[in-house]
Amino acid sequence: MKRELRNYASAILLLSLSYITLQAQQKPNTKPLIIAAQGTFSAGGTVVKSEGVFDPLKPWNLPQGGQTRHGDHADVFYQIPQKAKHHSMVFLHGYGQTRRSWQTTADGREGFSDQFLRKGYGVYLVDQPGRGEAGQTTKPAQITAIPDDQTWFTQFRIGLYPAFNEGVQFPKDSLSLDRFFRMMSPNTGSVDETTIVNAMSAVFDKSGDGILFTHSAGGAPGWKTAIKNDHVKAIVAIEPGGFAFPEGEVPEGNRGGRGIPLNEFMKLTKIPIVVYFGDFIPKDETNAASLNFWRKVLATGRQWAKVVNAHGGDVSIVHLPEIGIKGNTHFIMSDLNSNEIADVITKWLKEKKLDK
Amino acid sequence: MKRELRNYASAILLLSLSYITLQAQQKPNTKPLIIAAQGTFSAGGTVVKSEGVFDPLKPWNLPQGGQTRHGDHADVFYQIPQKAKHHSMVFLHGYGQTRRSWQTTADGREGFSDQFLRKGYGVYLVDQPGRGEAGQTTKPAQITAIPDDQTWFTQFRIGLYPAFNEGVQFPKDSLSLDRFFRMMSPNTGSVDETTIVNAMSAVFDKSGDGILFTHSAGGAPGWKTAIKNDHVKAIVAIEPGGFAFPEGEVPEGNRGGRGIPLNEFMKLTKIPIVVYFGDFIPKDETNAASLNFWRKVLATGRQWAKVVNAHGGDVSIVHLPEIGIKGNTHFIMSDLNSNEIADVITKWLKEKKLDK
Known part of the structure; x- marks a missing residue:
């Protein structure tokens, strides 16, 4: 008793x-936000045409020929603060996500985009082709809507559902979990990596010189965006799923696809890159498939950094527990300690003179 | 010569x-925007569960039982200016659209949301359940991605494609058309009207007292949102597709569904409502299906206003050409003369004392 x-x-x-x-x-x-300009635009994309002749008197005889479909563009919401720094920030989400990843947190606080907007950066928030407000695509999709919240909870290293990881920087109340699950969003079409890279490059044509933030599946097209567009002056990659190796140097199991020509790869050696990984990534093989997945990704990331740096690059892999920051999930930018993470990134940006 | x-x-x-x-x-x-607060949230929604037991060691054995799916919520982006007026504005888009309808225009100018934000209103921009960033749903969808731009061009009364309507308030350059077509977005699930109404009501629970702006297919759930939530203090409906009649008084062909109980309908007589229709709606039956469609909608709207007003309501139907404003398409709020339209609405809000 x-x-x-x-x-x-x-x-x-x-x-x-x-x-x-x-x-x-x-x-x-x-403190109020002083916004010099804000707006939305689409970037990149394709147009498909159907054979035939369109009859404007019967527009609903679908499928009716002689029509176009504009799709596969990125959709961008941007905000530029007063006295903005030279470098903008462009944010690309991961799989199953939209720009919401950067705008808010599971517990409803300000996301990275507002935090860095307050620090004086113009922010460009992307929905990649076939996601969120970039919903219009030119290739069909089947959305199954099967229940899979617990798969993501587990894959994103919040815990092995229903258990939360011990000391996890994720809110445990049901309202926060509800918010988090509702940020998921399905693919609205079949979109290949090149289409995403072209759209992201078009975003940088509008933003000008900027720092590319990527998360998870956004990582792989992120490297190729930097290769394609010289306005990408740095990359902050949060747990990128894959890496861009030069041809002939691709390790087994890399999710970043085939190797790229060395002359393209070399562009990645010209800009500073920092890659963050969170907690709960085991050193050794375990019986949990999601943890083994991230163990392999982290190992590949370390290998990739060595290759880039051996070619004269400037890549840092920061495994947060090694610098004393513990409990982070796969969503490092919106975990409970996101302010601390923003400070770590701010320090790196200053070191690399990207805070002007 | x-x-x-x-x-x-x-x-x-x-x-x-x-x-x-x-x-x-x-x-x-x-002029810079002074934003006291901005953010995003989801509102309403459902949760479905699958039978079985989830195995966190094999999260990718899909479909795997024992899981939930959170979906069918609205997604909201809001901005509150400094010294905001008491009444907020809540914006609900139409079919095939997202909040982009209100945020920008085909020719890339500021949309209604920024215009009214500058006038001191807090703005709540909704993606309805199963659209845009509210992409997660609990019922499947097939996205066909068939080319249909010309169907919409025609249905939205820009013209009888490829002809533009004479004097149309729509930009004729290819960049603007490209922008316009890229604002279309598909349904990502099967969502019924009640789900939309519940989500919209949850938006008003957060916004507090407000003016509901609806466009097109947003019109029908808009009436029912006002019936459900007392925070809806007025409705500005841009070419609503359907109307909420009391049981026993529904005219043939109304797209607003079955009649509603009189005691529910009576709530619509307690708030001021204004409905705008644009140009190119013929008086008589024509051989163009899209024009006949709008002819019937306008006629039904006029009939509905009579019914509401006969029950003591305050509905105005404004057919813009009748007050000398010509050339408007179905997208009155983003046409070339959108500033003039905003002024007309501002005058109405002042008359109804909704500008405090």
Whole structure:
């Protein structure tokens, strides 16, 4: 009975502390944002045409020939603060996500885009072709809508569902989980990597010189965007799923696809690149498929950094637990310690003179 | 030869005038926006569960039981200016569209949301369940991606493709058309009206008292949102596709569905409502299916206004050509004369004391 009471008291204390922490973290930034310009545009994309003649008197005789379909573009929302720095920031989400990844957090705080906007950067938030508001595509898709929240919870290293990882920087209340799951978004068409890279390059044509932030599956097209467009002056990659190796040097199991010609690869040696990995990535093979997945990705990332740097590049792989930052999931930029992560990135940007 | 020269000179003059007009209209508003708060959230939605037990060690054995799927929510981006008015504005797009309808125009100018934000209104921009960034749904969808741009061009009364309507308030350059077509976005799931209404009501729970702007297919769920949530203090409906009649008074061919109980309908008599229709809606039956469609909708709208007003309501149907505003398409809020339209609406809001 005594022990029960003590446990009960501890639980109350813990709950209160969590609540206070949550309140402190959720306190909105009350300083107003001064926006010199904001807007939306589409970038890149394709146009397909159907054979035949369109009859404007019967527009609903579908499928009716003689028509076009504009699709496969990226969709961009941008905001430029007053006295903006020279370098903009362009944000590309990962698989199953939209720009929401960067705009908010599971517990409803400001995302990276608002945080860096407040620091004086113009921000360009992308929905990649076939996702979110870039929904119009030229190739069909079947959306199955099968229940898979727990697959993502597990794949994103929040925990091995229903268990949360110990010390995880992710809110455990049901409202936050609800918010997080509702940020998922399906593919609305079949879109290949080249289409994404072309669209991202078109975004940089509009943004001008900028720092490319990528997350997860956005990583692989991110490297190729930097190769394609000289306005990409740096890359901050959050747990990229794959890497761009030169032909002949691709390790087995790399998810970044086939090797690229050396002269293209060399462009990646001309810009500073930092890659962050979170916590709960085991050193050794385990029986959890999701953890083995990330173990291999981190290993490939370290190998890739060696190759780029051997060719004269400037890539840092930061495995956060090694610098004392623990508990991060795959969503490092929106975890509970996202302010601390933003500070780490800000320091790197300053070191690389990208804060002008 | 003389006539040809004269025609040529006229053409040059016309082109120059168009260019000057375009330049004047495209001049960006250079005053900065002072944003007290901005952010994103999801509203409403459902959760489905699959039978079985989830195995976190093999998260990718899909379809794997014991999982949830959170979907069918609306997705909202909001901005609150400093010293915001009491009434917010909530914007609901039409079929095949997202919040982009309100954020920008075919010729790349500021949309209604920025215009009214500058006038001091908080703005809540919705992607309805199964559209844009509210892409996650619980019922499957097949996206066919068939070419249908010309169907929409015609249905939206830009013209009978490839002809533009004479005097149409729509830019005729290819870049603007490209922009316009790329704002289309497919359904990512099967979503019923009740789900949309519930999500919209949840948006008003967050926005508080507000003015609901609807466009096209957003019209029908808009009426029911006002019936469901007392925070809806007025409706500005741009060419709503259907209307909510009381049971027993539904005219044939109304696209707003079955009649609703009189006690629910009566809520629509308690708030001011204005409905705008653009140009090119013929008085008589024609051989163009799209024009007949809008002819019937306008006639039904006039009939509906009579019913609401007979029950003590305050509905105005404004057929813009009748007040001297000509050339508007179905996209009244983003046509070339959108500034003039915003002024007309602003005057109405003032009359109804909704500008506080």
